[in-house]
Amino acid sequence: MIRMYHVTKRYGDVTALRDVSLKVGKGEFCYITGPSGAGKSTMLKLLYGAERPTEGKLLVGGVDVSKLRGRRLPALRRSMGVVFQDFKLIDTRSVAENVGLALEVIGTPRPVIERRVAAVLSIVGLRGRGHEYPPTLSGGEQQRVAVARAIVNDPSILLADEPTGNLDGAMAIEVMEILQSIQLRGTTVLVATHDAGLMERFPYRKLRFEHGRLVSS
Amino acid sequence: MHALQHILRRAIRSLWEQAYLNSVATFVIAAALLLMGVYLTVQFNLNAIVDSWDSDVHVSAYFKDDVPEQRRFELRDELAARREVASVRYFSEEDARRWLIDRVADIEPVLDELGPGVLPASLEITLVPERSNPEAIAAFARSLSSTDFDDIDDGREWVERFHAFLSLLQLLGAVLGALIVLAALFLVANTVYLIVYNRRDEVEIQKLVGATTTYIIAPFLLEGAAQGVLGGVVAIFGLWGVHRLLVVRLQEALQLGVAGDLVFLPVSWRLALLATGVVLGVLAAGVSVRRFLSTAA
Numbered sequence: 280m281i282r283m284y285h286v287t288k289r290y291g292d293v294t295a296l297r298d299v300s301l302k303v304g305k306g307e308f309c310y311i312t313g314p315s316g317a318g319k320s321t322m323l324k325l326l327y328g329a330e331r332p333t334e335g336k337l338l339v340g341g342v343d344v345s346k347l348r349g350r351r352l353p354a355l356r357r358s359m360g361v362v363f364q365d366f367k368l369i370d371t372r373s374v375a376e377n378v379g380l381a382l383e384v385i386g387t388p389r390p391v392i393e394r395r396v397a398a399v400l401s402i403v404g405l406r407g408r409g410h411e412y413p414p415t416l417s418g419g420e421q422q423r424v425a426v427a428r429a430i431v432n433d434p435s436i437l438l439a440d441e442p443t444g445n446l447d448g449a450m451a452i453e454v455m456e457i458l459q460s461i462q463l464r465g466t467t468v469l470v471a472t473h474d475a476g477l478m479e480r481f482p483y484r485k486l487r488f489e490h491g492r493l494v495s496s
Numbered sequence: 497m498h499a500l501q502h503i504l505r506r507a508i509r510s511l512w513e514q515a516y517l518n519s520v521a522t523f524v525i526a527a528a529l530l531l532m533g534v535y536l537t538v539q540f541n542l543n544a545i546v547d548s549w550d551s552d553v554h555v556s557a558y559f560k561d562d563v564p565e566q567r568r569f570e571l572r573d574e575l576a577a578r579r580e581v582a583s584v585r586y587f588s589e590e591d592a593r594r595w596l597i598d599r600v601a602d603i604e605p606v607l608d609e610l611g612p613g614v615l616p617a618s619l620e621i622t623l624v625p626e627r628s629n630p631e632a633i634a635a636f637a638r639s640l641s642s643t644d645f646d647d648i649d650d651g652r653e654w655v656e657r658f659h660a661f662l663s664l665l666q667l668l669g670a671v672l673g674a675l676i677v678l679a680a681l682f683l684v685a686n687t688v689y690l691i692v693y694n695r696r697d698e699v700e701i702q703k704l705v706g707a708t709t710t711y712i713i714a715p716f717l718l719e720g721a722a723q724g725v726l727g728g729v730v731a732i733f734g735l736w737g738v739h740r741l742l743v744v745r746l747q748e749a750l751q752l753g754v755a756g757d758l759v760f761l762p763v764s765w766r767l768a769l770l771a772t773g774v775v776l777g778v779l780a781a782g783v784s785v786r787r788f789l790s791t792a793a
Contacts, residue, residue, distance in 0.1 A: 357706035384707035386499030
């Protein structure tokens with residue numbers, strides 16, 4: 280599903296990733312881990328096309344992301360879901376509207392959006408909460424909304440950047456259990472985290488980065 | 497089709513949610529269009545006045561004092577028989593005196609004081625429409641006998657000067673109009689930029705979930721078009737108000753009856769003003785969103 284060949288990413292004089300080569304199979308659950316500044320977030324940005332590699336080749340679902348330009352970038356992003364530490368929800372939109380946004384942008388009819396949103400809110404444990412607004416929800420609930428938005432269009436890949444970073448223990452476990460259930464449905468899940476306890480509780484393959492280098496996989 | 501519905505819904509929602517900034521943009525467009533409309537109204541009326549003068553141009557041939565009255569009537573009849581002449585009217589000294597007294601208050605004692613012979617008798621000659629162009633009128637004036645007439649006034653000189661003045665006014669109007677449009681574009685673009693900035697989270701998330709640039713931009717363009725239409729309507733109503741309050745009163749005060757009524761802009765000009773508003777709104781929105789997207793991650 281994901282293949283990287285000697286990928287390097289530089290920001291001016293700073294090298295965020297150095298000569299990274301790896302392979303992640305379809306339906307796999309992987310952690311991208313390492314200390315702060317190791318290159319975890321850069322890895323995810325390269326995967327969802329927010330950045331381009333300075334050198335090397337990066338294939339996502341067979342598509343060469345390193346050469347992706349213009350209209351092909353939205354197509355890539357529609358095939359994946361992204362979850363962030365800070366949730367990235369729109370406070371002035373209801374939970375249902377936030378989740379439905381990913382379907383709205385691809386021109387899905389409203390009744391279909393309503394059905395899909397209700398279904399994914401059930402998956403993340405927020406059945407019947409669609410009319411509420413993000414600021415009225417707890418951190419864990421907000422992250423579950425973000426996860427719901429990420430999976431509402433059945434992506435083949437789910438990327439999560441420190442999804443439990445702002446959550447306490449119980450809430451973090453809830454979110455991890457949801458991500459686990461999504462992987463069991465056949466979605467490739469990559470979670471960037473440095474939470475050793477969480478990785479111990481949910482043991483999966485770890486892609487460990489240090490100073491931009493992949494040191495173990 | 498469904499994407500269009502989503503876009504339309506978002507545009508309407510944003511118009512409502514960001515009513516203040518949208519009102520500011522609408523007001524700026526309205527103000528710019530109002531200024532342009534005032535200029536266009538002045539220009540339109542001046543053009544109409546000059547057109548009426550153009551079609552009303554006639555030649556005044558002033559008799560020498562020693563031309564006997566019999567000869568004057570003969571000349572009148574000769575000219576009336578010419579093909580290029582539509583009408584000839586003999587204007588005696590007494591007719592000229594009455595004409596002046598009717599139009600200029602308190603002139604009668606002055607004329608009495610000056611005595612007879614001050615106002616020469618004349619022939620007022622109107623040419624057929626197809627011979628009412630400047631060259632034909634000038635040629636006709638030259639053809640009149642200099643032995644009978646003291647002075648021949650074909651009325652073209654000052655009309656041409658007025659044409660030159662109008663051309664200058666048009667040039668100034670074009671420059672001013674361009675400056676007004678640019679200033680409005682700058683102000684509206686910055687206001688729209690604030691609207692986009694207030695929705696930066698939404699725009700960022702839309703990009704993340706795979707929205708195309710067209711999908712992101714379209715609602716802002718629709719908002720711009722709505723601002724343009726609203727601004728245009730406000731400007732036209734404002735212009736109508738200005739026209740009623742100022743132009744009509746000015747007309748009454750100055751008794752500008754010679755050129756007919758000063759009129760409001762015709763429908764086609766009003767529609768052009770409205771279209772300018774829409775173009776201004778859409779252009780400003782397009783510029784702002786593009787600027788925002790080029791700087792946003």
